[in-house]
Amino acid sequence: MIAYLLKRLLAGLATLVAASIVVFGVLEVVPGDPARLMLGMNASAETVQVLREQMGLDQPLVVRYLDWAGGMLALDFGESYTYSVPVIDLVTERVAVSLPLALMALALSTLIAIPVGIFSAARRGRAADTISMGAAQVGVAVPNFWFALLLIYVFAVWLRLVPAGGFPGWEAGIWPALKSLLLPAIALALPQAAILSRVTRSAMLEVLGEDYIRTARAKGMPRRYVLWRHALRNALIPVLTIMGLQFAFLLAGTIIIENVFYLPGLGRLIFQAITQRDLIVVESVMMLLVAAVIVVNFLVDLSYAAIDPRLRIGR
Incomplete structure (x- = not known):
């Protein structure tokens, strides 16, 4: 029974990690700059750059993923750009x-x-x-x-x-x-x-x-x-x-x-x-x-x- 439950628990954790990689990767394969997509094509370059820094898009890919995954574990999902609330x-x-x-x-x-x-x-x-x-x-x-x-x-x-x-x-x-x-x-x-x-x-x-x-x-x-x-x-x-x-x-x-x-x-x-x-x-x-x-x-x-x-x- 314990071995059965451990096996299922490990499978669930592995699935969660794989899903986090896929979800995070979606932003990387979306054509264009995510910050510009959120602000619109008419936004100024300075505004886009500020949002990129707020979203951490100026950091290396691995660092961004680890920061995002760590925030998820701490129930820190970031702040909504549209609603300006967590x-x-x-x-x-x-x-x-x-x-x-x-x-x-x-x-x-x-x-x-x-x-x-x-x-x-x-x-x-x-x-x-x-x-x-x-x-x-x-x-x-x-x-x-x-x-x-x-x-x-x-x-x-x-x-x-x-x-x-x-x-x-x-x-x-x-x-x-x-x-x-x-x-x-x-x-x-x-x-x-x-x-x-x-x-x-x-x-x-x-x-x-x-x-x-x-x-x-x-x-x-x-x-x-x-x-x-x-x-x-x-x-x-x-x-x-x-x-x-x-x-x-x-x-x-x-x-x-x-x-x-x-x-x-x-x-x-x-x-x-x-x-x-x-x-x-x-x-x-x-x-x-x-x-x-x-x-x-x-x-x-x-x-x-x-x-x-x-x-x-x-x-």
Whole structure:
């Protein structure tokens, strides 16, 4: 078990170092001077030179990378040129929106997908299986921003049950804040639930064909007990893998949804930083998202060990 965890931890650290090199290298391969890109082509040479010194672009490449990586380790991400505030303050403010949104979407996706996948696997080849998997295929094919526009029209414009966009802030109260995140969470959750339900069905069908499942049925165990107690636990590893990937996507890939609903989250921050050429914010947020993905994958690996006893004994 310890060797398994150390191996996963070292792999995560190696991935983080490799990602930092790639993210840092992006600025080096961007055509033109990053400082001039941020200031615009009409900026004076003196202003560009001052910004180059502020960004450390006049230093050797290795020194710049080590300074940047050291700052990351000390949670010093630099200062945004556009907003003139530390990047860590921007991230802290925006993650208070994106993280609850991602957690809500993941919870909704899981609550929908796992029961649907088990229901479909237990009725393989029947009409219920065909209908549920057909609906899941539609969910996979339709983009989430189309769901978002449809939800806005139905629940915000027509029924007027929830706001169409914006975020009042957590200081306005938990319910108003959660209410403003409900439609974006549903728009994010439905396509992910469609993918997860298909994965759950496939994993369950593979497990239901095993000998120990047939033995449990032959002993007279109730069908529900066999499905939820024996089959589901052994089918969870691929399901947890997809859930980990989905959470990383929901945390990092909400750019379109946050812009549709005008939410001040990380996705919108990245979009604004790209359009405003605030490269310091872009690379800092990208590294934080990479670190979040690595942490989530490590937690998924820990869940593997909790589910599969063979990993705990080193087999």
